Amino acid sequence: MQQIDSSDIEKKDLKFPFITISVVFIIIISFYLLWRPLNPERTIYIPLTPQVQTTVIENHQLPSAVGNATIVRLDDRVSQEQEPEESLDQPKPEDDVIKDEIDEVIDQDDNSVQYTVNRGDTLSGILTQYGVNRNDVYLLTKQFKQLTNLRIGQQISWTVDTEHNLKSFNWIISNNNIRIYEKVNDNFVERIETREGIWKPFNAQGLIDSNFVVDAKKQGLTSSEIATITKALQWQLDFRRLKKGDKFSVLISREMFGDNHENSQLLAVRIQNGNKDYYAILAEDGHYYDKNGGSLSQNFLRYPLAKQARISSGFNPRRLNPVTKKVTPHNGVDFAVSRGTPVLSVGEGEVMIAKYSGSAGNFIAIRHGRQYTTKYMHLDKILVKAGQKIKKGDKIGLSGNTGRSTGPHLHFELYIDGKPVNPITANLPVSEGLTGKSKKTFLEQFKKIEPKLSFESLTPSN
Ligand SMILES: [Zn+2]
CATH class of the missing domain: 3.10.450.350 (Nuclear Transport Factor 2; Chain: A,)
Structure with missing residues (x-):
């Protein structure tokens, strides 16, 4: 009897620390997993108060290399520290906004973009909002200082390759004076075209x-x-x-x-x-x-949210997957918002798609005018229907964690003429x-x- 008792005690003694250690271990792991996406070091805060908004936008528009250098570092840090099993924001291919006859004329299917210079624009600000390789932008503006003299109303256009490297840049100074900058090896070469028509x-x-x-x-x-x-x-x-x-x-x-x-x-x-x-x-x-x-024109909201939000992953069409070393573009911005946060339409428009779609989870696409489309992904709830007309600021859904998402967040995309642009710095229509x-x-x-x-x-x- 005594022997049995002692062995029982021994078993109990062994069991107790084992369970405790396991429980503590599980708690630590869960804490780490829950806490990790909220760790401020991985992310950038973009407060939504109007004053700070302006500062952020102005920063991106600074022509100097200093302004850009800061932005590059932040973006690189975000992309490097991203998890390999990072959330995917791809709706099913068949759930793309269907193009009609007018889209076919407006959207440029090649990799070229046309742009009219607006008040406050700088060349680096314009090109980076379209995700053009920052090294090329830096090289071009460093080589040709005259490009800081873009005037309001002037037309510019550029082409990129599939990895968003700048191939050529056109600057129409006047109808008879056009400057063309082409990348040859590791430099840009300027050509002046005088038209004779x-x-x-x-x-x-x-x-x-x-x-x-x-x-x-x-x-x-x-x-x-x-x-x-x-x-x-x-x-x-x-x-x-x-x-x-x-x-x-x-x-x-x-x-x-x-x-x-x-x-x-x-x-x-x-x-x-x-x-x-x-x-x-x-x-x-x-x-x-x-x-x-x-x-x-029509005014747009800068953010599809009513309250402050943290950007947990920025716009980066050239994002490299740290493991596969493949380019996995992040064509939008992730806002770290808790499940159930109201999501607002940034402008007046028509709902084109409102459904569950693959990795995008609950997904809404809205067309605004002819040139603008916005997409909202991983929603917990969709509150609109396809074909519905909506106004700027209308509540269209609640944010969530549906589809291939590693935590509650809102993935938001903005397209101009069928091309993804950085919604934080994009030149939005102003009325x-x-x-x-x-x-x-x-x-x-x-x-x-x-x-x-x-x-x-x-x-x-x-
Ligand atoms: Zn995203």
């Missing part, structure tokens, strides 16, 4: 018979001219809703080489939908306004009309061109 006005008028794209082409307009028109009036008019018998009148300046033309600039367009007239008139700042100099001297000049110019936008040739006088 003659700029002539082109006036086209037509009636809608089938749809705007087809009918505008019948009147001799090119795809890129049609794209400019649909972009200029994207917030006013849904071009798909134009009806048979609606009218359009377009005034364009084209560079003519004999009978051929390559380059053109849309000066003015008027579209009559039923009894309503829509105008888009080019101003000196390179943007289009209504005939009174009023804005044609500001012309004022003062620029408005006066604009109204004087409009008076001169207004007669050319009449529909006289379409409706014989009665």
